[in-house]
Amino acid sequence: MKTAHSREIGEGRASNGFLAFPHQFESMLGIELSGVSRVPIKRPESDEPRLATPIIKAVNLYKDYGKFRAVDGIEFQVFPGEIFGMLGPNGAGKTTTMRMLACISPVTAGELHVDGLNVMDHPRQIRDRIGVVAQQDGLDPDLNVMQNLTVYARYFGMTGRVAEHRAREMLEFFELENRSSDGIHTLSGGMKRRLALARAFMTRPRIVILDEPTTGLDPQSRNRVWEQLERIKAAGATIFMSTHYMEEAAALCDRIVIMDHGKILANGTPDDLVLEHAGVETAIVRPVLDRRKEVELALAALDVEYRDRGRAIAVFNRNGAKLNLDGLANATVKTRASTLEDVFLNLTGRELKDD
Amino acid sequence: MATAISTPRVDFRPRNVYGVWLRHWLAFKAGWLVDSSAIVIEPVFILLAVGFGIGRFVENISEGLTYQEFVAPGIIAANAMWPALFNCSWGAYQRMENHKVYETMISAPVNLSELAAGEIVWGATRSLMTTAAVLTIAAMLGLIDSPLAILILPVGVLIGLVFGGMGLIYASIAPSQHSMMLIFTLIGTPIFFFSGAFFPIDSLHSAVQPIAWVMPLTGGVHAARGLATGDFGLGEVFGLLYLGGLAVTFYPIAFLLLRRKLVL
Structure with a gap:
């Protein structure tokens, strides 16, 4: 099963430049419907040589709204077949x-x-x-589920039976096949998001742009969307997405840029960014009352970096060495693996979750 | 190679106008009974109340023309404006601001020129439906004599195109959902009552007569009456040309204002 699957991925590109999605989706559906465990999709090695030319490229990009500069001279490249993420708080310019x-x-x-x-x-x-999937889904409340797909496909010149057939395929893939004649208002948030995704894939685009695809979804729905996006990626599509969930960026994206106030602060694979800007592990040090000064002095004497994090202090080590804070007095120390959240905090001094 | 696929100078896809129109048709089909009854029953009540109620107390408008014969085509034409105006102002505002349907359309390869055309043509389609329904009922009530009255249908379409454009212009400059009501109360209602549908414009004060004549419904009301009574002259032709001019002017203004609002 697995070999057949990867062989198909290798043959993903049809001669007309669009992906031969149907077969792949059908085979994936076969796996899914028969209840056999899901196929894990491996990330490509980060140091894999990139022979491809970028499929999306921004050079010194600016966007002003009147006097407000929303995007401030950013540059990035997205390569075919990868999931590229923009991570940043609301208002970052994503x-x-x-x-x-x-x-x-x-x-x-x-x-x-x-x-x-x-x-x-x-x-x-x-x-x-x-x-494209915008943040607000943009589903048409005056049309039913099926019509939302076929009406949209018509704008791309896809009509009639072809559109209907494709819509059925997409509803099946996004697990909405029983809802095709239902009104939009009867769908849950997760279903709406999946319908918006189904709509974006109606025309087998090679490039999809998803603005915060899982914002507002419960964890279960979020996992489902992640899985479907990984399947779509496996079929060869390039996904450009934004998120303000660091877990999402870490779990899903091959490469990310971290944005804040219209600028890109860092870019790389999630793992590399964590290593570079937060080290392997982060220690959260909580000084006992009125002993913060002493603790900071002790930290300054060690070969570590540290940042204020409210009442606590985050301590990390960029060079990849393990932290050893055993001798630190006047504080409780909890050490854990560093995350993208730490990266963002270390770069900006602010939490990603805040607006 | 590159010259073989040169981009056309005017990038307009008629299929998208049809696509937008079809979207409206599907939405309409789902709730047509409620939707159309509101927009057909009201004019019929007006026809009955004004034609047969008030009409009984009104003398003949002119030699051989009863008030019923005078007012019926007026009511048919005047009611053609509401569906288009409603669809392209209130309805359009809902779609663009609350449901983000326009955003979806322009993320798909629909240009605003096509979107605006689809909206206006659908508005005119709704006007045609209302015109046809009210015309049929008026004929059944014996208020229409001339077979030429069938040509009131295209007049209804023209009125729809004009008011569709006007509605869309207002929807793209209205500051809020609340202010959408103003186009009905401040613009729609005076046009409805003072375009000569219910009484001759000559009977207005001479100072306001010119305003009544340039209102975008007046030409339609008079053309409809001319067709229903068989008294169709140069004045009516001129009135229709004026309406056509308005429709052609409103459309580009509407889509340029839409662009100003949506493409930021």
């Missing part, structure tokens, strides 16, 4: 960047290329090729 990518917001300065086309010169051609 949605603005995605709207420019989707060609519904003009670029103020700099260059942005999608699939080799400049977004300012070929907005329609780019929109023909990509799938």
